[in-house]
Amino acid sequence: MATQDPQTQIPQPPLISLGEDVYNQIMGQIEPELTTSVVKMLKEKYKDETPEQAKARAVRYSAAFAEYDKQYQDYKLNLERGLRHFQKGLGDHFEHKNRNDEAGTMSTIEAAFSQA
Amino acid sequence: MSFIEVPNGQDPLLKIEKTEATASEQKAEEKDTKKPEQKEMKEQLRKPKEELHQGARNGVEQRIAAHNVRLTALQNQKDRHDTDVATLKRRADEKKEHLKDTDLAADLVTDTATAMQAPEGKTKPGPVEIPEGEDRQETKQEQMLAKGVDQTKAPEKNVNPEIAQAQVAALEQADVRTEQNTEVADTKAAQKTESADSARGVGTNQAGGQIA
Numbered sequence: 001m002a003t004q005d006p007q008t009q010i011p012q013p014p015l016i017s018l019g020e021d022v023y024n025q026i027m028g029q030i031e032p033e034l035t036t037s038v039v040k041m042l043k044e045k046y047k048d049e050t051p052e053q054a055k056a057r058a059v060r061y062s063a064a065f066a067e068y069d070k071q072y073q074d075y076k077l078n079l080e081r082g083l084r085h086f087q088k089g090l091g092d093h094f095e096h097k098n099r100n101d102e103a104g105t106m107s108t109i110e111a112a113f114s115q116a
Numbered sequence: 117m118s119f120i121e122v123p124n125g126q127d128p129l130l131k132i133e134k135t136e137a138t139a140s141e142q143k144a145e146e147k148d149t150k151k152p153e154q155k156e157m158k159e160q161l162r163k164p165k166e167e168l169h170q171g172a173r174n175g176v177e178q179r180i181a182a183h184n185v186r187l188t189a190l191q192n193q194k195d196r197h198d199t200d201v202a203t204l205k206r207r208a209d210e211k212k213e214h215l216k217d218t219d220l221a222a223d224l225v226t227d228t229a230t231a232m233q234a235p236e237g238k239t240k241p242g243p244v245e246i247p248e249g250e251d252r253q254e255t256k257q258e259q260m261l262a263k264g265v266d267q268t269k270a271p272e273k274n275v276n277p278e279i280a281q282a283q284v285a286a287l288e289q290a291d292v293r294t295e296q297n298t299e300v301a302d303t304k305a306a307q308k309t310e311s312a313d314s315a316r317g318v319g320t321n322q323a324g325g326q327i328a
Binding site (some may be wrong): 087 | 164165166168169171172173175176179180181182183184186187190191193194197201204205208211212215216218219222223225226229
């Protein structure tokens with residue numbers, strides 16, 4: 001695959017998903033029972049559960065939320081880094097294009113003045 | 117059957133029956149008190165589970181909402197960025213147009229410089245021959261001069277150098293032609309005088325006149 005000069009092509013912006021998609025994407029890896037589709041069915045699923053089991057489940061869920069918050073912070077940092085890179089790349093692209101467009105005309109003008 | 121003291125004159129069997137009746141009553145009482153306790157225990161078991169599930173749902177909704185708020189802020193930032201990009205593009209296009217005009221101006225400078233250098237290398241044109249009998253017609257340059265260009269005045273200031281140079285060249289051309297026409301007219305006049313003199317006999321002895 002031929003590589004192109006990054007300054008000649010317009011950079012692509014990072015993909016920013018909706019809240020539910022981001023949540024399920026992260027929580028699905030930590031605690032699948034806490035994804036939006038499964039959390040609605042917990043009451044039916046654990047109706048015959050003992051109190052001790054419920055208590056253990058509560059502890060597990062708390063740990064899952066804490067881990068989610070940590071991974072979401074990392075996700076947010078990566079997203080902001082990607083956005084800053086995109087903004088800078090876009091600015092460099094336009095600067096490079098503008099410089100190229102002007103170069104030919106400027107050298108023509110300079111030649112005209114030097115001949116005069 | 118427990119040992120029961122029988123009071124004087126009473127039937128011992130009656131006492132036993134009484135004891136059994138008391139026991140069954142106690143059992144019934146115990147059963148009645150257990151029902152609310154069981155209910156309460158069930159309620160106590162159900163509450164934490166309900167709280168747990170409600171807590172889980174709340175946690176999910178809060179985290180989704182937090183990301184959506186962040187998403188809205190990023191969307192606004194993107195809209196501002198798109199506006200900045202559109203402004204940059206517009207300014208770049210305007211700059212291109214300015215450069216085109218500057219390029220045209222540079223060409224004009226080059227042409228003017230070339231025109232200014234050219235008159236020094238030119239030589240004055242040679243004598244113009246006008247056929248006999250033909251009236252000397254006023255040249256275009258002389259017409260232009262007659263219209264408004266004063267030969268004694270220098271070219272006006274703040275005039276396009278190209279036009280000024282053209283005027284100077286026209287003046288020079290007019291001077292040359294005037295000289296040439298004067299020479300031709302003098303030559304003709306001299307020729308006429310000679311022919312007239314020769315007709316009168318000046319310089320001959322035919323009519324007995326002096327020979328000069």
